[in-house]
Structure formats: C-alpha cells, structure tokens
Amino acid sequence: MSEIVEHKKFICVNFKASNNNKVWQYTIYKDGSALTEWGRVGQNLQSKMTTESAALSKMRKKTNPNNASDKLYTEVKVAEGTEGSSSSGRVVNSSSLKSIAQKQIDIKDPTLKELVDFLVKENVHDIVQASSGSIQYDTSSAQFKTPLGVILPEMVSDARDLLDDMADYVVNQKFDSVVLARKLNEYLRLIPHAVGMKKITPELILPNATALQTENNLLDGLTASFNNIHSGAIAKSCKKDIVQPRLFDVTLDVVRDRALIKRIESYYESTKKTMHQSFRYKLHKVYEIEIGSVKKNFANIGKSVGNIQELFHGTKCSNLLAILKKGLIIPPSRSGHVTGRLYGDGVYASDISSKALNYATNFWGSGGSTSRIFMLLCDFAMGNIYYPDGKYGVRYPVKGYDSTFAKAGRGGVYNNEMIVYKTGQVNLKYLLEFK
Numbered sequence: 001m002s003e004i005v006e007h008k009k010f011i012c013v014n015f016k017a018s019n020n021n022k023v024w025q026y027t028i029y030k031d032g033s034a035l036t037e038w039g040r041v042g043q044n045l046q047s048k049m050t051t052e053s054a055a056l057s058k059m060r061k062k063t064n065p066n067n068a069s070d071k072l073y074t075e076v077k078v079a080e081g082t083e084g085s086s087s088s089g090r091v092v093n094s095s096s097l098k099s100i101a102q103k104q105i106d107i108k109d110p111t112l113k114e115l116v117d118f119l120v121k122e123n124v125h126d127i128v129q130a131s132s133g134s135i136q137y138d139t140s141s142a143q144f145k146t147p148l149g150v151i152l153p154e155m156v157s158d159a160r161d162l163l164d165d166m167a168d169y170v171v172n173q174k175f176d177s178v179v180l181a182r183k184l185n186e187y188l189r190l191i192p193h194a195v196g197m198k199k200i201t202p203e204l205i206l207p208n209a210t211a212l213q214t215e216n217n218l219l220d221g222l223t224a225s226f227n228n229i230h231s232g233a234i235a236k237s238c239k240k241d242i243v244q245p246r247l248f249d250v251t252l253d254v255v256r257d258r259a260l261i262k263r264i265e266s267y268y269e270s271t272k273k274t275m276h277q278s279f280r281y282k283l284h285k286v287y288e289i290e291i292g293s294v295k296k297n298f299a300n301i302g303k304s305v306g307n308i309q310e311l312f313h314g315t316k317c318s319n320l321l322a323i324l325k326k327g328l329i330i331p332p333s334r335s336g337h338v339t340g341r342l343y344g345d346g347v348y349a350s351d352i353s354s355k356a357l358n359y360a361t362n363f364w365g366s367g368g369s370t371s372r373i374f375m376l377l378c379d380f381a382m383g384n385i386y387y388p389d390g391k392y393g394v395r396y397p398v399k400g401y402d403s404t405f406a407k408a409g410r411g412g413v414y415n416n417e418m419i420v421y422k423t424g425q426v427n428l429k430y431l432l433e434f435k
Contacts, residue, residue: 002029009148010062010073011041013188015200016181018070021188023148024062026055042147042194074189078149101248105324108253112287115252118372123321146222147194156219159190163215171209175202191219220322249292250324254285255430261286264377264430267310268353273415276354278361281373281434289431294327294423301424302381305402310429311349311418313376314359320374320431328378328426342412343388343404344396346419347426349380352408355415357434377430380420397421 009025023045027035034055039045062073101116151159162183169180180202188205198204206212255261265283272279302308315323328347350356357375383402388394390410397404402425406417420426 002031002033004028005030008059009076009078010059011076011148011189011192012062012071012073013185013200014070014072015185016070019199020070021193021195021200022073023076023192024058024073026059028052028055040197041192042196069185076148076189076192077152077155078146079152101321104248106251108251111254112252115287119317119321119324122318122371146192148192151191151222153223155190156222159187160216160219162187162190163212163219166206167209167212170202170206170212191215191222217322248325251288251290252324252431253288255288264432268312268432271312271352272354272357273352275414276358278354278357278373278434281357281361283432284435285433287431287433289324289428291324291327291428294426294428297327297424298379298381298427301422302379302427305381305383305425307382307385307402308379309351309382309418311351311378311380312353312356313347313349313378313426314356314361315374315376316360317372317374323376323428327428328376328423330421330423343406343417343419344421346397346404346421347380347423349378349418349426350416351418352415355417373434375432375434376428377432379427379429380418381425382418382420383425 004027006028007025009023012020012022012024014020021041022039023041024036024038025045026037029035029052032052034050034052035047036050036055036058037045037047062071063075065072067073101120102113105116107113107116166180166183166187169175169177174180184202184205188200193205195204206215261283264286268283313328330345330347353375357373360373360375381402382405384400385403385405386396386398386401388404388406388410390412396419402420404417404419406413406419408415
C-alpha cells in the first residue's frame with residue numbers, strides 16, 4: 001500500500017429525525033488512491049477503494065452546511081495514531097497505566113506497590129464499566145479512547161461546556177426538551193459513543209446525575225490520554241535534556257509511628273456516630289501522602305487564609321488515582337455531583353468521621369467499588385467562617401467569608417459540614433484505610 005497522505009473522520013449524529021450515529025472517513029494515499037469507510041459508530045465499518053478526487057468530492061457533499069441535520073457530517077479531530085476500538089471491544093488490562101503509576105509515584109515503602117496496582121485497576125474498571133464500553137482503555141498506550149480515537153483538547157473543552165449546559169435538564173428529568181436534544185446531538189458529535197443499534201435518547205445517554213458525573217470522569221480520562229500522546233511526541237522529538245511532563249507528583253509512605261496512628265484512630269473513633277452505616281468500620285492502615293502541586297498551592301493560599309482545621313473527606317476508591325494526580329477538585333453543582341451542593345460549589349469535609357466515611361461506602365448512592373474503603377484526612381484553611389442559620393436565599397460563598405461551617409441541628413443538616421471554596425485551602429495529608 002502506498003504512503004498515507006491524509007486521514008480524516010466525520011460523524012453524523014441526530015436521534016430526533018433518523019436516529020443517526022454514523023461515521024464516514026477517508027484515507028488518501030500518495031499514489032492518488034483513497035479508501036472510504038462508513039457505518040455505525042463503534043461497529044465494523046464497510047469500505048471501498050476509490051480515487052482521491054472522488055473521496056474529497058464525497059466529503060464536500062457530506063459536510064455541506066446546507067444539509068439537513070440528519071445528513072450533515074462534521075469532522076472529528078483525533079490525535080494521530082489513536083484509532084478507535086472495534087465493536088468487539090477488548091478485555092480491560094491496566095498493565096500500562098500501572099507501569100506509569102509505579103514509575104512516577106514516589107513509593108517510600110515496597111509494600112505500597114500492591115496499593116498502587118489496586119487503585120489503577122479500580123480507576124480503569126470504573127470508567128470503562130460506567131461508559132458501558134463506549135470508552136475503552138488501550139493497554140498498549142495507556143490511553144482512554146472513544147470509538148474513533150483520542151479526541152483533541154479543544155473538543156473535550158467544548159464537550160465539557162455542553163455537559164454543564166445539559167445538567168439542569170437531566171437533573172430535573174426534562175428529557176423532552178428541544179434544547180437538551182440539540183445539545184446532546186452536539187455533544188455526541190464531539191465525543192463519539194458506541195450505543196450499538198439502540199435508538200439514541202437522552203435517557204439512554206444521560207439518565208441521571210450519576211451519568212453526568214461519569215461523563216465528566218470520561219472527559220478527564222480523554223484529556224489525560226491526549227497529554228500522554230502529546231508529551232510522548234515531545235520526548236521523541238526533543239533533546240535528551242528536555243524533561244517529559246509527569247502525570248504524578250506524589251509521594252506515598254506507610255505510617256509506622258504508633259503515636260501518630262493512635263492519635264488519628266482516637267480522632268476517628270471519638271467522632272463517629274452510630275446513626276451512620278460506616279460506624280462499624282475500624283481503622284486498618286494509615287498512609288502518608290504528599291502531592292507536590294497541592295502542597296505548594298496550600299502554602300501559597302491556605303496558610304495565608306489561616307484557621308487550619310484537620311477534617312475528614314470520604315470518596316470511593318475508584319476516585320483515588322485521580323486525586324493522587326491532581327488533588328481534590330471543585331466540580332460545579334450543575335455538572336452532576338451526585339451528593340448535591342447545599343452550600344455552594346466547594347470542597348466539603350466534616351469533623352464527624354462516619355459522616356465523611358459514608359461517601360466511601362456508597363451510602364448516598366455514588367456508585368463504584370467498595371471492596372476496599374478509604375478516607376482522606378486533610379488540613380482545611382477555614383479562615384473567616386460563615387455559620388448558616390437556616391435562612392433561605394443565601395448565596396454561597398457569602399461575601400467577606402473564606403468558608404462555611406454548617407453546624408449539626410442548624411440549617412437543615414444532621415452533622416457538621418465544613419466547606420471551603422478554593423482548592424488551595426486544602427492540603428491532603430493522610431490516606432486512611434478501613435476494614
């Protein structure tokens with residue numbers, strides 16, 4: 001076969017008029033021949049050899065802006081060398097990502113190798129399973145891919161905006177909305193999903209708030225995957241003294257100081273409540289964590305805010321690998337955070353240990369594996385605290401205050417909740433494991 005000159009992919013998604021979810025692509029070769037391929041997204045494609053001029057003519061007809069919406073194809077821009085998987089899918093194997101994590105996470109104790117392996121496996125499994133196979137994990141390149149490949153960052157950014165726009169409609173179950181239909185069509189053109197021969201409906205793709213959060217996680221995976229490809233290309237083309245960007249800047253160690261373990265255990269036991277499902281769990285191990293960027297951010301922001309309190313933050317284990325990479329984030333409430341945002345968009349924590357640990361046990365329906373239970377112990381820079389009194393109409397964060405402290409029995413909460421509104425007000429110190 002002659003050398004490839006150009007390869008482009010185009011997609012047509014429209015579930016209102018004709019339930020389209022189709023891909024059409026061409027490959028032009030140096031000898032003037034061309035290969036065209038077409039079919040349903042994620043399915044085996046039909047193909048035909050033709051000429052370069054014929055392929056380009058066909059492309060111009062399919063992308064004509066005057067076409068009806070169910071006939072209009074738009075280009076899908078993917079990174080080079082990231083072809084999507086076939087309809088048969090593949091067995092998920094996290095060996096490549098595991099290798100990256102083991103090399104880049106500074107493990108101070110050899111026994112932590114098993115913990116890193118576990119966190120990688122849970123992270124990969126959660127994303128692939130939650131997407132019903134639409135997003136696959138390529139073991140040879142350690143990349144999450146759509147059925148058409150790894151999408152370029154600008155398309156992921158546009159998709160994230162659309163996802164935020166759709167959140168209110170999904171949360172309020174307004175699936176008949178014309179606006180939701182239009183934005184979902186646009187979203188699926190940016191982030192291809194393999195749904196087989198099923199009829200595409202908003203309820204199928206985004207049935208609830210949990211699905212919105214899953215899509216956000218998928219977009220995070222695609223962004224990280226592109227960064228892998230991009231940094232890899234830089235490493236190959238640049239001089240040896242150019243340092244390849246790291247995915248992880250974190251140190252992990254096992255805490256063996258009995259006095260420290262006893263202090264943390266005492267804090268946990270003395271603050272848990274029998275009303276919580278997680279009350280039965282016992283502290284099993286304590287790991288010290290230090291994320292370089294998080295520690296630096298806290299030194300610049302958190303320490304100047306002051307009034308530092310040590311608080312618990314619970315999360316499911318499939319989130320921990322992402323947390324070790326970039327720390328805690330503040331997802332907008334509109335982006336589908338399943339636990340809600342009663343006191344605004346911020347990082348939530350509590351000095352009631354079992355309240356926080358409930359988030360790691362799926363008590364509030366966040367989904368994900370609970371084969372191992374973890375919780376973070378963090379420093380929160382609370383600064384000037386606002387104490388809600390239950391009045392309606394208050395917008396958070398309240399101007400002039402650095403944080404919110406919703407006290408138990410006031411403002412509609414049964415347990416203390418502390419909220420800060422900048423990630424720089426949080427420093428992750430310990431990862432606690434329970435049995």
